[in-house]
Amino acid sequence: MGKKAPSTCFRCEAEATTREHFPPKAFFPKGGNLQLKTVPACSKHNNGKSGDDMYVLVQICLNAAAGDNLAASIFKRSVIGALKRSPAFRAALNEGAEWLESGARRYQVDMARFDSFFDSLCSALFFERYGIRFEPDIHHINHLYLSFESKDPEYQPSREVARREVADLLQTLSDRVEHFEAAKIDEVVYQNKIVDPMGARASITIAHSFYGCFEVVSLLTIKRPPFIFGQQPH
Numbered sequence: 766m767g768k769k770a771p772s773t774c775f776r777c778e779a780e781a782t783t784r785e786h787f788p789p790k791a792f793f794p795k796g797g798n799l800q801l802k803t804v805p806a807c808s809k810h811n812n813g814k815s816g817d818d819m820y821v822l823v824q825i826c827l828n829a830a831a832g833d834n835l836a837a838s839i840f841k842r843s844v845i846g847a848l849k850r851s852p853a854f855r856a857a858l859n860e861g862a863e864w865l866e867s868g869a870r871r872y873q874v875d876m877a878r879f880d881s882f883f884d885s886l887c888s889a890l891f892f893e894r895y896g897i898r899f900e901p902d903i904h905h906i907n908h909l910y911l912s913f914e915s916k917d918p919e920y921q922p923s924r925e926v927a928r929r930e931v932a933d934l935l936q937t938l939s940d941r942v943e944h945f946e947a948a949k950i951d952e953v954v955y956q957n958k959i960v961d962p963m964g965a966r967a968s969i970t971i972a973h974s975f976y977g978c979f980e981v982v983s984l985l986t987i988k989r990p991p992f993i994f995g996q997q998p999h
């Protein structure tokens with residue numbers, strides 16, 4: 766009596782032993798009452814432990830940092846220390862990197878780690894919004910990284926198409942778009958727009974923006990139509 770049932774993880778049936786912050790704490794400037802959102806997580810699905818958070822943060826900062834902007838100050842605060850402390854982290858970042866003629870360094874991005882990070886972020890948003898777990902059996906999930914340059918000639922046009930389609934979609938459904946801004950300190954760290962006119966059991970589009978300039982679109986596409994009990998197909 767009075768004992769609260771243990772909550773289950775936002776990604777699996779295991780008992781939650783921790784809470785996953787989303788977006789991760791490391792993405793925010795120090796200080797201030799951030800009141801970050803959290804979801805219950807088992808230790809396996811606590812993304813902070815996998816190193817994906819830091820990896821993604823570094824890549825976003827490399828892409829978005831300019832002058833004195835927020836991404837640049839986050840880079841100085843969180844990333845440089847982590848790079849100094851961890852040889853494994855430096856090695857992961859330098860994998861496939863090359864020097865350009867201009868003297869700049871081009872980093873290759875580990876897309877599997879990005880996908881893993883965004884799968885987790887979308888699952889957390891899903892869990893918080895609908896109160897149920899995101900099921901890869903029901904939705905196919907994929908992420909379009911609108912801010913990355915690519916050597917793949919096929920990627921560039923599809924990125925432009927995606928950018929346009931998402932802008933059109935947000936425009937058309939502007940009264941149904943849920944807009945969320947995480948703690949704002951001078952500049953917005955993270956915001957998203959969710960388009961889900963049919964709710965949890967249909968296709969959902971999530972447009973993420975980090976530091977006002979790094980953009981990712983996640984497409985949660987329904988794999989099969991929901992089965993409605995008693996309804997005959999025609």
Ligand SMILES: [Zn+2]
Nearest residue numbers: 774777807810
């Ligand atoms: Zn789990």
